[in-house]
Amino acid sequence: MRLAAPGPPTLSKFYRSAWWVIDLLYPPHCAGCGQPGVRWCQECRAAAKEIHQPVCPVCGQPQTGFSLCANCQTDAPRYTALRSCLFFSGVxxxxxxxxxxxxxLGAAEMLSEYLVRKYQTLDWQVDVVVPVPLSSAHLRQRGYNQAAFLALPFALRCGLPYQPSILRRSRSTASQVGLSISARRENVRGAFTARAPLTVGKKILLIDDVATTGATMDACAAALLHAGADSVYALTLAHALRREQQV
Ligand SMILES: [Zn+2]
Ligand SMILES: [Zn+2]
Structure with missing residues (x-):
């Protein structure tokens, strides 16, 4: 594993210290249950279900075996592999x-630890970390990109270059909620553009909060590969089960 180096880099310590000060000034509440004084309490930590079971080797969909899932067999994603840390449920x-x-946003710094731990189990050895971008309209509305607040502390902890400017969302897309896999892919087709000089020959790691079908990651990967990237990997904090798996 690449991340066997002892201790987080200095910048990461600085980032964590900044959040420690913010917590002193504005005492946090648990992101899962709302109890005061902590960002992620012991009960929620214990209740968060990590994905340890077999997954599709490409899209990371939890399943009973290690073979390619039916979707990846019929319509292979452009990314090399996608993995997620936690099931998207409960806390x-x-x-x-x-x-x-x-x-x-303090929750993001704390939750990014799951991404670090997951990455340490994978032999991906990427060159650069890129958050999945929001459209400029969504960014104006929300004021921040939650994927960036996960990706930055992750990159600092892992000692990897963080380059959010490589990828941008060139148009807004409708909500993916309730759409089929093919409809999700159609919804995000061509929604991203990548900056060629920074991508050429690079192994790029995309970071996002939740994956469902991987359609967004697929569209991001298409843009990055078109701009000369060597390969694209994706890591998300959580994985939402597809509709057909929830019944
Ligand atoms: Zn809690
Ligand atoms: Zn799959």
Whole structure:
């Protein structure tokens, strides 16, 4: 594993210290259950379900075996592999909701530890970390990109270059909620553009909060590969089960 180096880099310590000061000034609430005084309490930490079971080797969909899932067999994604840390349910769903809609950015710094641990189990050895971008309209509306607040502390902890400017969302897309896999792919087709000089020959790691079908990651990967990237990997904090798996 590449991340066997002892201790996080200095910049990472600085970033964590900054959040420690912010917590002193503005005492946090648990991102999962709201209890005061901590960002992620022991109960929520224990209740968060990590994905340890077999997954599709490409899209990371939890399943019973290690073979390619039916979707990847019939319509292979452009990314090399996607993996997720936690099931998108219960306290994890609540924490991501607070991160996205209630500006709980301290939660992102804490939750990024899951990404670091997961990355340490993977032999990807990427060159650069890129958050999945929001459209400029969404960014203006929300004021921040939650994926960036996960990706930056992750990159600092792993000692990897962080380059959010490589990729941008060139148009807004409708919500993916409730859409089929093919409809999701159509919805995000061509929605991203990548900056060629910074991508050429690079192994790029995309970071996002939640993956469902991987359609967004696929569209990002298409743009990055078109701009000369060597390969694209994707890591998300959580994985939402597809509709057909929820029944
Ligand atoms: Zn809690
Ligand atoms: Zn798959």
């Amino acid at each position: 994890v769903r609540q924490a991501i909701h607070r991160l996205k809609y209630h500006r709980d």
